[in-house]
Amino acid sequence: MTSPAPHPLDTVFAALADPTxxxxxxxxxxxxxxxxxxxxxxxxxxxxxxKHLAVLADAGLITQEKRGRVKWCKLEPDALRAASVWMQGFGQFDPVDLDAFERFLASELPEDSEI
Amino acid sequence: MTSPAPHPLDTVFAALADPTxxxxxxxxxxxxxxxxxxxxxxxxxxxxxxKHLAVLADAGLITQEKRGRVKWCKLEPDALRAASVWMQGFGQFDPVDLDAFERFLASELPEDSEI
DNA sequence: GGGATCGTCAACCGGTTGGTTGAATATGCG
DNA sequence: CGCATATTCAACCAACCGGTTGACGATCCC
Structure with missing residues:
Protein backbone atom coordinates (compact mmCIF):
# COMPACT_ATOMS: atom_id res chain seq x y z
CA MET A 1 0.00 0.00 0.00
CA THR A 2 2.85 2.34 0.69
CA SER A 3 4.45 1.85 -2.72
CA PRO A 4 3.72 4.48 -5.35
CA ALA A 5 1.51 2.15 -7.43
CA PRO A 6 3.35 1.15 -10.59
CA HIS A 7 1.90 1.82 -14.02
CA PRO A 8 -0.56 -0.92 -14.99
CA LEU A 9 1.53 -1.74 -18.04
CA ASP A 10 4.47 -2.46 -15.73
CA THR A 11 2.65 -5.26 -13.97
CA VAL A 12 1.03 -6.65 -17.12
CA PHE A 13 4.27 -6.84 -19.09
CA ALA A 14 6.18 -8.14 -16.08
CA ALA A 15 3.57 -10.87 -15.63
CA LEU A 16 3.93 -11.83 -19.29
CA ALA A 17 7.72 -11.96 -19.08
CA ASP A 18 7.73 -15.37 -17.42
CA PRO A 19 7.28 -18.48 -19.57
CA THR A 20 5.47 -20.39 -16.82
CA LYS A 51 2.60 -17.36 -6.44
CA HIS A 52 2.54 -17.20 -10.23
CA LEU A 53 -1.25 -17.11 -10.15
CA ALA A 54 -1.10 -14.28 -7.62
CA VAL A 55 1.12 -12.32 -10.00
CA LEU A 56 -1.29 -12.92 -12.87
CA ALA A 57 -4.24 -11.91 -10.69
CA ASP A 58 -2.43 -8.78 -9.54
CA ALA A 59 -1.93 -7.83 -13.17
CA GLY A 60 -5.62 -8.40 -13.77
CA LEU A 61 -4.89 -11.12 -16.31
CA ILE A 62 -6.89 -13.68 -14.35
CA THR A 63 -9.49 -13.66 -11.62
CA GLN A 64 -9.78 -16.29 -8.90
CA GLU A 65 -13.05 -17.34 -7.36
CA LYS A 66 -13.15 -19.74 -4.44
CA ARG A 67 -16.01 -22.21 -4.63
CA GLY A 68 -15.95 -24.73 -1.85
CA ARG A 69 -12.37 -25.64 -1.16
CA VAL A 70 -11.28 -25.25 -4.76
CA LYS A 71 -10.24 -21.88 -6.20
CA TRP A 72 -11.11 -21.45 -9.85
CA CYS A 73 -8.88 -19.46 -12.15
CA LYS A 74 -10.45 -17.60 -15.03
CA LEU A 75 -8.68 -15.85 -17.87
CA GLU A 76 -9.38 -12.12 -18.19
CA PRO A 77 -8.14 -11.31 -21.69
CA ASP A 78 -9.41 -7.74 -21.49
CA ALA A 79 -6.45 -6.95 -19.26
CA LEU A 80 -4.28 -7.40 -22.34
CA ARG A 81 -6.08 -4.68 -24.23
CA ALA A 82 -4.06 -1.73 -22.91
CA ALA A 83 -0.80 -3.53 -23.55
CA SER A 84 -1.90 -4.51 -27.03
CA VAL A 85 -2.95 -0.98 -27.84
CA TRP A 86 0.39 0.32 -26.62
CA MET A 87 2.25 -2.05 -28.88
CA GLN A 88 0.01 -1.35 -31.84
CA GLY A 89 1.27 2.21 -31.66
CA PHE A 90 4.60 0.98 -32.95
CA GLY A 91 3.11 -0.54 -36.07
CA GLN A 92 0.38 -2.81 -37.29
CA PHE A 93 1.34 -6.37 -36.52
CA ASP A 94 -0.72 -8.81 -38.55
CA PRO A 95 -3.83 -8.13 -36.49
CA VAL A 96 -5.18 -11.65 -36.87
CA ASP A 97 -2.34 -13.99 -37.79
CA LEU A 98 -3.69 -17.11 -36.15
CA ASP A 99 -1.21 -19.40 -37.86
CA ALA A 100 1.61 -17.65 -36.11
CA PHE A 101 -0.32 -17.84 -32.87
CA GLU A 102 -0.77 -21.57 -33.21
CA ARG A 103 2.97 -21.92 -33.58
CA PHE A 104 3.60 -19.90 -30.45
CA LEU A 105 0.95 -21.82 -28.62
CA ALA A 106 2.63 -25.08 -29.52
CA SER A 107 6.02 -23.80 -28.45
CA GLU A 108 4.75 -22.44 -25.16
CA LEU A 109 2.52 -25.17 -23.83
CA PRO A 110 4.09 -27.37 -21.18
CA GLU A 111 5.06 -30.78 -22.51
CA ASP A 112 3.66 -32.54 -19.42
CA SER A 113 6.91 -34.44 -19.02
CA GLU A 114 9.05 -31.39 -18.53
CA ILE A 115 8.74 -27.64 -18.79
CA MET B 1 26.85 -17.50 -22.29
CA THR B 2 26.25 -20.47 -20.04
CA SER B 3 22.60 -19.60 -19.51
CA PRO B 4 20.09 -21.71 -21.42
CA ALA B 5 18.93 -18.84 -23.67
CA PRO B 6 15.50 -17.67 -22.51
CA HIS B 7 12.51 -17.58 -24.83
CA PRO B 8 12.55 -14.43 -26.98
CA LEU B 9 9.19 -13.39 -25.55
CA ASP B 10 10.75 -13.45 -22.07
CA THR B 11 13.25 -10.76 -22.95
CA VAL B 12 10.84 -8.67 -24.99
CA PHE B 13 8.14 -8.58 -22.33
CA ALA B 14 10.70 -8.06 -19.57
CA ALA B 15 12.15 -5.13 -21.51
CA LEU B 16 8.68 -3.64 -21.87
CA ALA B 17 7.93 -4.03 -18.17
CA ASP B 18 9.96 -0.97 -17.19
CA PRO B 19 8.40 2.48 -17.63
CA THR B 20 11.73 4.12 -18.37
CA LYS B 51 22.06 -0.15 -19.24
CA HIS B 52 18.42 0.31 -20.18
CA LEU B 53 19.44 0.71 -23.81
CA ALA B 54 21.46 -2.50 -23.56
CA VAL B 55 18.38 -4.32 -22.30
CA LEU B 56 16.32 -2.94 -25.18
CA ALA B 57 19.02 -3.89 -27.67
CA ASP B 58 19.27 -7.38 -26.19
CA ALA B 59 15.54 -7.79 -26.69
CA GLY B 60 15.97 -6.64 -30.28
CA LEU B 61 13.71 -3.66 -29.72
CA ILE B 62 16.41 -1.22 -30.76
CA THR B 63 19.70 -1.33 -32.61
CA GLN B 64 22.70 0.83 -31.82
CA GLU B 65 25.14 2.04 -34.43
CA LYS B 66 28.25 3.91 -33.44
CA ARG B 67 29.09 6.73 -35.82
CA GLY B 68 32.03 8.76 -34.70
CA ARG B 69 31.95 9.04 -30.95
CA VAL B 70 28.17 9.07 -30.77
CA LYS B 71 26.11 5.90 -30.69
CA TRP B 72 22.79 6.21 -32.45
CA CYS B 73 19.76 4.33 -31.18
CA LYS B 74 17.18 3.20 -33.69
CA LEU B 75 13.78 1.72 -32.95
CA GLU B 76 13.18 -1.79 -34.32
CA PRO B 77 9.42 -2.16 -34.08
CA ASP B 78 9.49 -5.52 -35.84
CA ALA B 79 10.74 -7.05 -32.60
CA LEU B 80 7.30 -6.38 -31.17
CA ARG B 81 5.60 -8.49 -33.80
CA ALA B 82 5.97 -11.86 -32.05
CA ALA B 83 4.75 -10.40 -28.77
CA SER B 84 1.83 -8.73 -30.49
CA VAL B 85 0.87 -11.92 -32.28
CA TRP B 86 1.03 -13.83 -29.01
CA MET B 87 -1.33 -11.36 -27.35
CA GLN B 88 -3.69 -11.29 -30.33
CA GLY B 89 -4.26 -14.97 -29.67
CA PHE B 90 -6.22 -13.97 -26.59
CA GLY B 91 -8.62 -11.79 -28.51
CA GLN B 92 -8.75 -9.05 -31.06
CA PHE B 93 -7.80 -5.82 -29.38
CA ASP B 94 -8.79 -2.84 -31.51
CA PRO B 95 -6.09 -3.50 -34.08
CA VAL B 96 -5.67 0.17 -34.95
CA ASP B 97 -6.95 2.31 -32.11
CA LEU B 98 -4.61 5.23 -32.49
CA ASP B 99 -6.64 7.52 -30.29
CA ALA B 100 -6.05 5.21 -27.37
CA PHE B 101 -2.40 5.05 -28.27
CA GLU B 102 -2.10 8.83 -28.24
CA ARG B 103 -3.48 8.82 -24.72
CA PHE B 104 -0.99 6.21 -23.58
CA LEU B 105 1.79 8.08 -25.30
CA ALA B 106 0.92 11.22 -23.40
CA SER B 107 0.77 9.36 -20.11
CA GLU B 108 4.08 7.60 -20.65
CA LEU B 109 6.37 10.36 -21.86
CA PRO B 110 8.69 11.82 -19.24
CA GLU B 111 7.29 14.97 -17.71
CA ASP B 112 9.57 17.75 -18.86
CA SER B 113 10.08 16.35 -22.32
CA GLU B 114 9.61 18.46 -25.38
CA ILE B 115 11.27 15.86 -27.56
C1' DG C 1 -14.58 -36.44 14.98
C1' DG C 2 -10.86 -37.50 11.90
C1' DG C 3 -8.40 -38.01 7.76
C1' DA C 4 -7.49 -36.50 3.07
C1' DT C 5 -7.46 -32.68 -0.14
C1' DC C 6 -6.95 -27.65 -1.55
C1' DG C 7 -4.48 -23.74 -1.19
C1' DT C 8 -1.80 -20.12 1.15
C1' DC C 9 1.61 -18.31 4.47
C1' DA C 10 6.25 -17.64 6.31
C1' DA C 11 10.91 -18.07 6.24
C1' DC C 12 14.66 -18.80 3.66
C1' DC C 13 17.99 -18.88 -0.43
C1' DG C 14 20.64 -17.67 -4.66
C1' DG C 15 20.37 -14.92 -8.69
C1' DT C 16 18.82 -10.88 -11.10
C1' DT C 17 17.53 -5.94 -11.52
C1' DG C 18 17.82 -1.07 -11.32
C1' DG C 19 20.28 2.20 -9.61
C1' DT C 20 24.64 4.63 -7.87
C1' DT C 21 29.46 6.27 -8.24
C1' DG C 22 34.27 6.68 -10.19
C1' DA C 23 37.57 5.28 -13.44
C1' DA C 24 38.49 4.09 -18.17
C1' DT C 25 38.15 4.32 -23.30
C1' DA C 26 37.21 6.46 -27.64
C1' DT C 27 36.60 10.18 -30.46
C1' DG C 28 36.34 15.12 -32.04
C1' DC C 29 38.40 19.70 -31.98
C1' DG C 30 41.22 23.99 -31.28
C1' DC D 1 49.14 17.80 -28.14
C1' DG D 2 45.61 18.60 -24.72
C1' DC D 3 41.09 19.09 -23.43
C1' DA D 4 36.12 18.33 -23.72
C1' DT D 5 32.48 15.18 -25.07
C1' DA D 6 30.31 10.49 -25.53
C1' DT D 7 29.82 6.15 -23.74
C1' DT D 8 30.91 2.16 -21.28
C1' DC D 9 33.07 -0.61 -17.50
C1' DA D 10 33.55 -2.20 -12.72
C1' DA D 11 32.32 -2.46 -8.27
C1' DC D 12 28.93 -1.98 -5.16
C1' DC D 13 24.18 -1.78 -3.04
C1' DA D 14 19.26 -2.50 -1.78
C1' DA D 15 15.32 -4.53 -3.53
C1' DC D 16 12.94 -7.87 -5.99
C1' DC D 17 12.14 -12.66 -8.19
C1' DG D 18 11.47 -17.41 -8.62
C1' DG D 19 11.94 -21.20 -6.33
C1' DT D 20 12.08 -24.38 -2.06
C1' DT D 21 10.25 -26.46 2.36
C1' DG D 22 7.25 -26.97 6.29
C1' DA D 23 3.45 -25.50 8.91
C1' DC D 24 -1.11 -23.93 8.73
C1' DG D 25 -6.36 -22.95 7.95
C1' DA D 26 -10.43 -24.53 5.20
C1' DT D 27 -13.26 -27.70 3.39
C1' DC D 28 -15.14 -32.14 1.98
C1' DC D 29 -16.50 -36.75 3.19
C1' DC D 30 -16.79 -41.18 5.79
Whole structure:
Protein backbone atom coordinates (compact mmCIF):
# COMPACT_ATOMS: atom_id res chain seq x y z
CA MET A 1 0.00 0.00 0.00
CA THR A 2 2.85 2.34 0.69
CA SER A 3 4.45 1.85 -2.72
CA PRO A 4 3.72 4.48 -5.35
CA ALA A 5 1.51 2.15 -7.43
CA PRO A 6 3.35 1.15 -10.59
CA HIS A 7 1.90 1.82 -14.02
CA PRO A 8 -0.56 -0.92 -14.99
CA LEU A 9 1.53 -1.74 -18.04
CA ASP A 10 4.47 -2.46 -15.73
CA THR A 11 2.65 -5.26 -13.97
CA VAL A 12 1.03 -6.65 -17.12
CA PHE A 13 4.27 -6.84 -19.09
CA ALA A 14 6.18 -8.14 -16.08
CA ALA A 15 3.57 -10.87 -15.63
CA LEU A 16 3.93 -11.83 -19.29
CA ALA A 17 7.72 -11.96 -19.08
CA ASP A 18 7.73 -15.37 -17.42
CA PRO A 19 7.28 -18.48 -19.57
CA THR A 20 5.47 -20.39 -16.82
CA UNK A 21 2.93 -17.60 -16.50
CA UNK A 22 2.42 -17.38 -20.26
CA UNK A 23 1.89 -21.13 -20.36
CA UNK A 24 -0.70 -20.81 -17.59
CA UNK A 25 -2.56 -18.15 -19.55
CA UNK A 26 -2.50 -20.37 -22.62
CA UNK A 27 -3.94 -23.23 -20.61
CA UNK A 28 -6.68 -21.01 -19.25
CA UNK A 29 -7.60 -20.13 -22.81
CA UNK A 30 -9.08 -23.60 -22.99
CA UNK A 31 -11.12 -23.46 -19.83
CA UNK A 32 -11.25 -22.28 -16.24
CA UNK A 33 -9.08 -24.40 -13.96
CA UNK A 34 -8.48 -25.11 -10.30
CA UNK A 35 -5.08 -24.16 -8.85
CA UNK A 36 -4.03 -27.78 -8.40
CA UNK A 37 -4.90 -28.60 -12.00
CA UNK A 38 -3.02 -25.57 -13.25
CA UNK A 39 0.00 -26.78 -11.32
CA UNK A 40 -0.16 -30.35 -12.55
CA UNK A 41 1.86 -30.12 -15.80
CA UNK A 42 4.68 -28.12 -14.24
CA UNK A 43 7.76 -29.46 -12.55
CA UNK A 44 7.54 -27.14 -9.59
CA UNK A 45 5.77 -26.94 -6.26
CA UNK A 46 2.16 -25.98 -5.81
CA UNK A 47 3.26 -22.98 -3.76
CA UNK A 48 5.31 -21.70 -6.70
CA UNK A 49 2.31 -21.96 -9.02
CA UNK A 50 0.18 -20.28 -6.39
CA LYS A 51 2.60 -17.36 -6.44
CA HIS A 52 2.54 -17.20 -10.23
CA LEU A 53 -1.25 -17.11 -10.15
CA ALA A 54 -1.10 -14.28 -7.62
CA VAL A 55 1.12 -12.32 -10.00
CA LEU A 56 -1.29 -12.92 -12.87
CA ALA A 57 -4.24 -11.91 -10.69
CA ASP A 58 -2.43 -8.78 -9.54
CA ALA A 59 -1.93 -7.83 -13.17
CA GLY A 60 -5.62 -8.40 -13.77
CA LEU A 61 -4.89 -11.12 -16.31
CA ILE A 62 -6.89 -13.68 -14.35
CA THR A 63 -9.49 -13.66 -11.62
CA GLN A 64 -9.78 -16.29 -8.90
CA GLU A 65 -13.05 -17.34 -7.36
CA LYS A 66 -13.15 -19.74 -4.44
CA ARG A 67 -16.01 -22.21 -4.63
CA GLY A 68 -15.95 -24.73 -1.85
CA ARG A 69 -12.37 -25.64 -1.16
CA VAL A 70 -11.28 -25.25 -4.76
CA LYS A 71 -10.24 -21.88 -6.20
CA TRP A 72 -11.11 -21.45 -9.85
CA CYS A 73 -8.88 -19.46 -12.15
CA LYS A 74 -10.45 -17.60 -15.03
CA LEU A 75 -8.68 -15.85 -17.87
CA GLU A 76 -9.38 -12.12 -18.19
CA PRO A 77 -8.14 -11.31 -21.69
CA ASP A 78 -9.41 -7.74 -21.49
CA ALA A 79 -6.45 -6.95 -19.26
CA LEU A 80 -4.28 -7.40 -22.34
CA ARG A 81 -6.08 -4.68 -24.23
CA ALA A 82 -4.06 -1.73 -22.91
CA ALA A 83 -0.80 -3.53 -23.55
CA SER A 84 -1.90 -4.51 -27.03
CA VAL A 85 -2.95 -0.98 -27.84
CA TRP A 86 0.39 0.32 -26.62
CA MET A 87 2.25 -2.05 -28.88
CA GLN A 88 0.01 -1.35 -31.84
CA GLY A 89 1.27 2.21 -31.66
CA PHE A 90 4.60 0.98 -32.95
CA GLY A 91 3.11 -0.54 -36.07
CA GLN A 92 0.38 -2.81 -37.29
CA PHE A 93 1.34 -6.37 -36.52
CA ASP A 94 -0.72 -8.81 -38.55
CA PRO A 95 -3.83 -8.13 -36.49
CA VAL A 96 -5.18 -11.65 -36.87
CA ASP A 97 -2.34 -13.99 -37.79
CA LEU A 98 -3.69 -17.11 -36.15
CA ASP A 99 -1.21 -19.40 -37.86
CA ALA A 100 1.61 -17.65 -36.11
CA PHE A 101 -0.32 -17.84 -32.87
CA GLU A 102 -0.77 -21.57 -33.21
CA ARG A 103 2.97 -21.92 -33.58
CA PHE A 104 3.60 -19.90 -30.45
CA LEU A 105 0.95 -21.82 -28.62
CA ALA A 106 2.63 -25.08 -29.52
CA SER A 107 6.02 -23.80 -28.45
CA GLU A 108 4.75 -22.44 -25.16
CA LEU A 109 2.52 -25.17 -23.83
CA PRO A 110 4.09 -27.37 -21.18
CA GLU A 111 5.06 -30.78 -22.51
CA ASP A 112 3.66 -32.54 -19.42
CA SER A 113 6.91 -34.44 -19.02
CA GLU A 114 9.05 -31.39 -18.53
CA ILE A 115 8.74 -27.64 -18.79
CA MET B 1 26.85 -17.50 -22.29
CA THR B 2 26.25 -20.47 -20.04
CA SER B 3 22.60 -19.60 -19.51
CA PRO B 4 20.09 -21.71 -21.42
CA ALA B 5 18.93 -18.84 -23.67
CA PRO B 6 15.50 -17.67 -22.51
CA HIS B 7 12.51 -17.58 -24.83
CA PRO B 8 12.55 -14.43 -26.98
CA LEU B 9 9.19 -13.39 -25.55
CA ASP B 10 10.75 -13.45 -22.07
CA THR B 11 13.25 -10.76 -22.95
CA VAL B 12 10.84 -8.67 -24.99
CA PHE B 13 8.14 -8.58 -22.33
CA ALA B 14 10.70 -8.06 -19.57
CA ALA B 15 12.15 -5.13 -21.51
CA LEU B 16 8.68 -3.64 -21.87
CA ALA B 17 7.93 -4.03 -18.17
CA ASP B 18 9.96 -0.97 -17.19
CA PRO B 19 8.40 2.48 -17.63
CA THR B 20 11.73 4.12 -18.37
CA UNK B 21 12.34 1.70 -21.20
CA UNK B 22 8.83 2.16 -22.60
CA UNK B 23 9.35 5.91 -22.52
CA UNK B 24 12.63 5.49 -24.39
CA UNK B 25 10.89 3.44 -27.08
CA UNK B 26 8.22 6.11 -27.37
CA UNK B 27 10.88 8.78 -27.80
CA UNK B 28 12.60 6.73 -30.47
CA UNK B 29 9.31 6.57 -32.34
CA UNK B 30 9.95 10.19 -33.23
CA UNK B 31 13.49 9.79 -34.45
CA UNK B 32 16.81 8.08 -33.94
CA UNK B 33 18.68 9.51 -30.96
CA UNK B 34 22.13 9.50 -29.40
CA UNK B 35 22.53 7.92 -25.97
CA UNK B 36 23.13 11.24 -24.25
CA UNK B 37 20.02 12.75 -25.80
CA UNK B 38 17.96 9.73 -24.78
CA UNK B 39 19.20 10.20 -21.23
CA UNK B 40 18.49 13.91 -21.05
CA UNK B 41 14.82 13.94 -19.95
CA UNK B 42 15.36 11.34 -17.23
CA UNK B 43 16.35 11.96 -13.63
CA UNK B 44 18.98 9.24 -13.55
CA UNK B 45 22.58 8.73 -14.49
CA UNK B 46 23.81 8.25 -18.02
CA UNK B 47 25.15 4.85 -17.04
CA UNK B 48 21.68 3.77 -15.96
CA UNK B 49 20.22 4.80 -19.31
CA UNK B 50 23.07 3.02 -21.05
CA LYS B 51 22.06 -0.15 -19.24
CA HIS B 52 18.42 0.31 -20.18
CA LEU B 53 19.44 0.71 -23.81
CA ALA B 54 21.46 -2.50 -23.56
CA VAL B 55 18.38 -4.32 -22.30
CA LEU B 56 16.32 -2.94 -25.18
CA ALA B 57 19.02 -3.89 -27.67
CA ASP B 58 19.27 -7.38 -26.19
CA ALA B 59 15.54 -7.79 -26.69
CA GLY B 60 15.97 -6.64 -30.28
CA LEU B 61 13.71 -3.66 -29.72
CA ILE B 62 16.41 -1.22 -30.76
CA THR B 63 19.70 -1.33 -32.61
CA GLN B 64 22.70 0.83 -31.82
CA GLU B 65 25.14 2.04 -34.43
CA LYS B 66 28.25 3.91 -33.44
CA ARG B 67 29.09 6.73 -35.82
CA GLY B 68 32.03 8.76 -34.70
CA ARG B 69 31.95 9.04 -30.95
CA VAL B 70 28.17 9.07 -30.77
CA LYS B 71 26.11 5.90 -30.69
CA TRP B 72 22.79 6.21 -32.45
CA CYS B 73 19.76 4.33 -31.18
CA LYS B 74 17.18 3.20 -33.69
CA LEU B 75 13.78 1.72 -32.95
CA GLU B 76 13.18 -1.79 -34.32
CA PRO B 77 9.42 -2.16 -34.08
CA ASP B 78 9.49 -5.52 -35.84
CA ALA B 79 10.74 -7.05 -32.60
CA LEU B 80 7.30 -6.38 -31.17
CA ARG B 81 5.60 -8.49 -33.80
CA ALA B 82 5.97 -11.86 -32.05
CA ALA B 83 4.75 -10.40 -28.77
CA SER B 84 1.83 -8.73 -30.49
CA VAL B 85 0.87 -11.92 -32.28
CA TRP B 86 1.03 -13.83 -29.01
CA MET B 87 -1.33 -11.36 -27.35
CA GLN B 88 -3.69 -11.29 -30.33
CA GLY B 89 -4.26 -14.97 -29.67
CA PHE B 90 -6.22 -13.97 -26.59
CA GLY B 91 -8.62 -11.79 -28.51
CA GLN B 92 -8.75 -9.05 -31.06
CA PHE B 93 -7.80 -5.82 -29.38
CA ASP B 94 -8.79 -2.84 -31.51
CA PRO B 95 -6.09 -3.50 -34.08
CA VAL B 96 -5.67 0.17 -34.95
CA ASP B 97 -6.95 2.31 -32.11
CA LEU B 98 -4.61 5.23 -32.49
CA ASP B 99 -6.64 7.52 -30.29
CA ALA B 100 -6.05 5.21 -27.37
CA PHE B 101 -2.40 5.05 -28.27
CA GLU B 102 -2.10 8.83 -28.24
CA ARG B 103 -3.48 8.82 -24.72
CA PHE B 104 -0.99 6.21 -23.58
CA LEU B 105 1.79 8.08 -25.30
CA ALA B 106 0.92 11.22 -23.40
CA SER B 107 0.77 9.36 -20.11
CA GLU B 108 4.08 7.60 -20.65
CA LEU B 109 6.37 10.36 -21.86
CA PRO B 110 8.69 11.82 -19.24
CA GLU B 111 7.29 14.97 -17.71
CA ASP B 112 9.57 17.75 -18.86
CA SER B 113 10.08 16.35 -22.32
CA GLU B 114 9.61 18.46 -25.38
CA ILE B 115 11.27 15.86 -27.56
C1' DG C 1 -14.58 -36.44 14.98
C1' DG C 2 -10.86 -37.50 11.90
C1' DG C 3 -8.40 -38.01 7.76
C1' DA C 4 -7.49 -36.50 3.07
C1' DT C 5 -7.46 -32.68 -0.14
C1' DC C 6 -6.95 -27.65 -1.55
C1' DG C 7 -4.48 -23.74 -1.19
C1' DT C 8 -1.80 -20.12 1.15
C1' DC C 9 1.61 -18.31 4.47
C1' DA C 10 6.25 -17.64 6.31
C1' DA C 11 10.91 -18.07 6.24
C1' DC C 12 14.66 -18.80 3.66
C1' DC C 13 17.99 -18.88 -0.43
C1' DG C 14 20.64 -17.67 -4.66
C1' DG C 15 20.37 -14.92 -8.69
C1' DT C 16 18.82 -10.88 -11.10
C1' DT C 17 17.53 -5.94 -11.52
C1' DG C 18 17.82 -1.07 -11.32
C1' DG C 19 20.28 2.20 -9.61
C1' DT C 20 24.64 4.63 -7.87
C1' DT C 21 29.46 6.27 -8.24
C1' DG C 22 34.27 6.68 -10.19
C1' DA C 23 37.57 5.28 -13.44
C1' DA C 24 38.49 4.09 -18.17
C1' DT C 25 38.15 4.32 -23.30
C1' DA C 26 37.21 6.46 -27.64
C1' DT C 27 36.60 10.18 -30.46
C1' DG C 28 36.34 15.12 -32.04
C1' DC C 29 38.40 19.70 -31.98
C1' DG C 30 41.22 23.99 -31.28
C1' DC D 1 49.14 17.80 -28.14
C1' DG D 2 45.61 18.60 -24.72
C1' DC D 3 41.09 19.09 -23.43
C1' DA D 4 36.12 18.33 -23.72
C1' DT D 5 32.48 15.18 -25.07
C1' DA D 6 30.31 10.49 -25.53
C1' DT D 7 29.82 6.15 -23.74
C1' DT D 8 30.91 2.16 -21.28
C1' DC D 9 33.07 -0.61 -17.50
C1' DA D 10 33.55 -2.20 -12.72
C1' DA D 11 32.32 -2.46 -8.27
C1' DC D 12 28.93 -1.98 -5.16
C1' DC D 13 24.18 -1.78 -3.04
C1' DA D 14 19.26 -2.50 -1.78
C1' DA D 15 15.32 -4.53 -3.53
C1' DC D 16 12.94 -7.87 -5.99
C1' DC D 17 12.14 -12.66 -8.19
C1' DG D 18 11.47 -17.41 -8.62
C1' DG D 19 11.94 -21.20 -6.33
C1' DT D 20 12.08 -24.38 -2.06
C1' DT D 21 10.25 -26.46 2.36
C1' DG D 22 7.25 -26.97 6.29
C1' DA D 23 3.45 -25.50 8.91
C1' DC D 24 -1.11 -23.93 8.73
C1' DG D 25 -6.36 -22.95 7.95
C1' DA D 26 -10.43 -24.53 5.20
C1' DT D 27 -13.26 -27.70 3.39
C1' DC D 28 -15.14 -32.14 1.98
C1' DC D 29 -16.50 -36.75 3.19
C1' DC D 30 -16.79 -41.18 5.79
Missing amino acids: RRAILTMLLEDDMAVTDVAHPFAMSLAAIS | RRAILTMLLEDDMAVTDVAHPFAMSLAAIS
